[in-house]
Amino acid sequence: MAKRAKAPAKRSRAALKHPKVSPGELLTLLDFVRYATSRFNEAKLTFAHGTTDPVADAAFLVCETLHLHPDQFESFATARVASHEARSILDVIGRRVSSGKPAAYLVNKIYMRGLPFYVDERVIVPRSFIGELLDSHFGGHDGEGPSLIADTSAVEDVLELCTGSGCLAVLAGHAFPNALIDAVDISKDALEVAARNVAEHGLQERVMLHRGDLYAPLADKRYDLIIANPPYVDAAGMAGLPRECLAEPKLAFDGGADGLDVVRRILDKARRHLTAEGGLLCEVGRCRDALEKAYPRAEFLWLDTEDSEGEVFWATASDLAHL
Template sequence: MTRDRSWTVLELLQWTEGHFQERGIETARLDAEVLLAHSLGIPRLQLYVDFEKPIAEPERAGFRELVVRRGRDRVPVSQLLGSKEFWSLELDVTSDVLSPRPETETLVEAALSRLPDPEATYRILDLGTGSGAIALALARERPAAHVTATDISPKALQIARVNADKLQLSDRLRLLEGDLFGACPGEQFDLVVSNPPYVAERERGGLPPELAHEPEVALFGGEDGHAVLTRLVAGVSSALSPGGVFAVEVGDGQAERVAKECSEKGLDEVEILRDLARRPRVVTARRKAEPG
């Protein structure tokens, strides 16, 4: 992308797409469009109207910087933009939090279908909230619910706070720092939901380079990826009110073991749900209601 001639929008997109492809980025065209639109301060679709428009050097400079950080450093697009859409909520993200993934919307759907009354004053706990994605989506969809969101990372909680304030959901969101259930000892909830770190340490070498820009504590769950999942299942019964629901995201290939652990801990109605790509990615269960 030389500085010594003028470039049109289309030429910039084509050059950048090719550059990203050479670097092994699968979403090369989309990333080029999103970053150029961001640099120019216009909606992405406007690029198609402006294909022949020349872009002057001062405007190109900011774009060039983003292209280097994406292509060479493999910084995720969400971090370059500073935001990510989840459940139609625009969330701030930084390198201190996991950028919420679309597949986590399957977890939100599962949780909502098990808390069906939009007017109920459900007590909800989101363990490992990161940007606040799940907690804020649930708070938005269940406007009478009281949501507690925890994280072991104080920096993540700061981002969750910013997002809650921006979305005007702070009055129903309590943020607590701590290690899993240790953040709210002795409390009970109608729903405990979590997308915990579940990547296996032994897979570290084969991961996409983008993951190096996300916090380790958000990704890795011990040697086989199950360390936090197993602790979650072990502690969840006492954090659930009778009849309360547990919903957890798991990695590909982990659902059967987590489901088995739920049954072994005496939870009922254990189910494995698939994401949009048909992969088993969510386990749900329920604490038995008290007899009588």
């Protein structure tokens, strides 16, 4: 009985992989977004890679397939789609469902703060909250929080640890126009992707990529700002990663038993790599309680974004003296 009960599920998965819809049945961009949303809901996909729901994921894939920036979707939402374009859209929708891969991998593209970046399976799909914080908490912008560094033009040296695809290093290059940026990663494959993004954004003269374990390639150099989005998923989280996340490099997620293995190493040596007025901006996901328990004397300033609460902290060089 148990074996016979499984048969419908297999047929259902096969149906998902081989949609019978004809391109002529769907006419506009909105038609394809609605169709994709239905299929994504049916397949119970996960959305945590730059899009937060099936509609946004569908709109992203439709726009990328049609070579449109996401901001252009509303302008063309009711436009008709050519038959060859329709076939391409249906193909990428089918691959999203059957492969379970993040949408960004299927089109080799992700946007952060409106800027496009190349990504593939060699790097985690970037979705750090730090990108928003560089806009809202630096340079006296009109954000709700404090300006952590008021004069961004005075920042001369920035370090990004665990750079991955290099997105945050590029965003830092825009946020701090006079800064030289060192970006470090232990993965040779990730640095190849980062090099492509740095070049495509014309920052080769200001962003230097280093392969190594955290501070190891940097000798005794000091920085006005250290940015870090390290692996911080704890053991329980690693055991429950959704299918989409399993397509990403495990190295970029695994933070050890409590999620803080790499974070501790960053904190413990941060002060010796900061200038007297410098600070550390570090993302730790849901590890706030574990971090505060591990460092009870620390004076972390927890920062919120549009989609997060207390997942990124700021600590100045003087704050880190109390660890």
